[in-house]
Amino acid sequence: MQRNKCDSMSVTTSAALIDIAANEPVTLRVDYGQSGQSLQRQAIVGRLATELQLLLDGLDSPRAHDFQVTPTDRWGNEGSPLTASCSTLAASPPGSLRIVSGPVSGAQRRETASGRATVGIEWMTDFPASSTLLWELLPSGGQNVSPRADPANLLEFPGLGRVHRVFLTGAEPGKTYRLVARSTDLFGRTASLEDLRVSVPAQSASGPLGFVNAGQVTYLSDKTVIIEWETDRLAQSEVSVREVSSARRGSEKRTFFSVKGPSLRNQIAIKLADLGGTGKSPTYELRIRARTAGGSVAQAAPSQSTFTPATAPDAEPPTVSGIRIVPVSTAVAFLSWTTSEPTSSAVEHGEGALGSKIVDSDYLTEHAVHLSGLNEGGLVSYRITATDPAGNSTTSQSGNVQLSTTPDTTPPQIVGQPSVKVQGDKLLVEWQTDEPSDSIVHVGSKPGVMEDYYHDGTDVTAHVMCLGGLPIGQSLYLQLESADFEGNPSERMEVGPELIPVPFGGTAGGAGHATGNCLPTPREHEERSAIAGPPGLRVPREGRLLSWRLRGRMVRRRMA
Secondary structure (H helix, E strand, O other), X not given: OOOOXXXXXXXXXXXXXXXXXXXXXXXXXXXXXXOOOOOOEEEEEEEEEEEEEEEEOOOOOOOEEEEEEEEEEOOOOEOOOEEEEEEOOXXXXXXXXXXXXXXXXXXXXXXXXXOOEEEEEEEEEEEEEEEEEEEEEEOOOHHHOOOOOOOOEEEEEEEEEEEEEEEEEEEOOOOEEEEEEEEEOOOOOEEEEEEEEEEOOOOOOOOOOOEEEEEEEEEEOOOEEEEEEEEEEEEEEEEEEXXXXXXXXXXXXXXXXXXXXXXXXXXXXXXXHHXXXXXXXXXXXXXXXXXXXXOOEEEOOOOOOEEOOOOOOOOOOOOEEEEEEEEOOOOOEEEEEEEEEXXXXXXXXXXXXXXXXXXXXXXXXXXEEEEOOOOOOOEEEEEEEEEOOOOOEEEOOOEEEEOOOOOOOOOOOEEEEEEEEEEOOEEEEEEEEEEEEEEEEEEEOEOOEOOEEEEEEEEEEEEEEEEOOOOOOXXXXXXXXXXXXXXXXXXXXXXXXXXXXXXXXXXXXOOOOOOOOOOOOHHHHHHHHHHHOOOOOOOXXXXXXXXXXXXXOXXXXXXX
């Protein structure tokens, strides 16, 4: 088995939720107990799956608990035990469940033989909850139909979380749907988004699949290699690795990892011992292939297509820098930092003692988390531990932040002049805001008439969006928008028109689209960092650090 991921979060005064994501179907054994004591209790998830949730009830309140999760594949092979920790709540959350971000709704037409589409909606609650979507097909011209009672069609998703993404497949192109989205937590509190209208595009306008990052080795030691890549839209990716010597003999290449399900940004760590090399330090060849649900295929040309493992062990510990903590509400703080190499992370935090811990097993260089469920106006302390794939660790000094006693009602402001660069059939759009906020770029073919949009839920002040699949040979108009953690939206900023030129030898009908990287040059990146600071902070959930790989960085959706 490859490396798996485990997270935990508190959901009541006596319950915690364990999440695990694996690269193949597994069962779980969870040993747990109070922190500082032996793990005397055990729970089993007997079904095989790649994504599993386990709700552990009957825990002591309020206490910190440790969990050790052991995955087992269908053949009985046990993976390495994964660890996580969290503290149960001291009291029930006050007030009602709130939707703090959303809705982001839209429809995409899939390029399938039936021509059916997918209608989806995305929102974020301030506490872990389940999801429900009610829907109905409206008659022609249904945008003006008055709200009625709840639609009869129901989709229920009992899994708990703060970020909710619900999709209705098989929608009819050219039709309008009415959606009602609801969330319910384990305290029985509810929140809802009523009477949302989504129009399905009559035909697909997406171009061929391309790579934003065609693949690179971000970490290499004598035992481990980490590979990252990114596609410009939802796609299933496959990474193939083989020895160069084997390639010369004409043997079939061996696939060691395949991303299952849609993803935009992907990362995989491979143990070199699993590659079965014949030499002490063989050279390996890397290939990445991606495919959309509609059948569009792209083959990456990695900037580093071969790699040779190091001959000496990695004994250098990582460094932690750029630590930044910002109060974003009366009970939530946003913590971000950077490491000198890809590392996993553990954040200890609390009011007074560092009694809670958030663990992320993904190896990243840019990290962020929302510390939530805190007392309003409290003084929060924190400490960060970073561990590289070789096991070298660094722990930062403790810090603290004072939370506000008044809610944030001030929307973010877009400052300065945005930058738009055309690269083939892609646009690289950059702008700045005066506080951490998400990114939305609305796209239209006429001034004030926006037909598509691209959404990145990452909270940043330096916004970088790569828009792929655009129609070449046309002039497009843009509107930029950002919303902070509390859901306060900025005013939209108009940009454009931007002409998408026809590449040399291509046509405006779709052939000849450029599919290269949509990335700034090293000099552009260096200049931007000198002015705006390190970009690219991640969108977290409560009680976890959310990686790019699992949830996806940017999603293109069709507007209602």
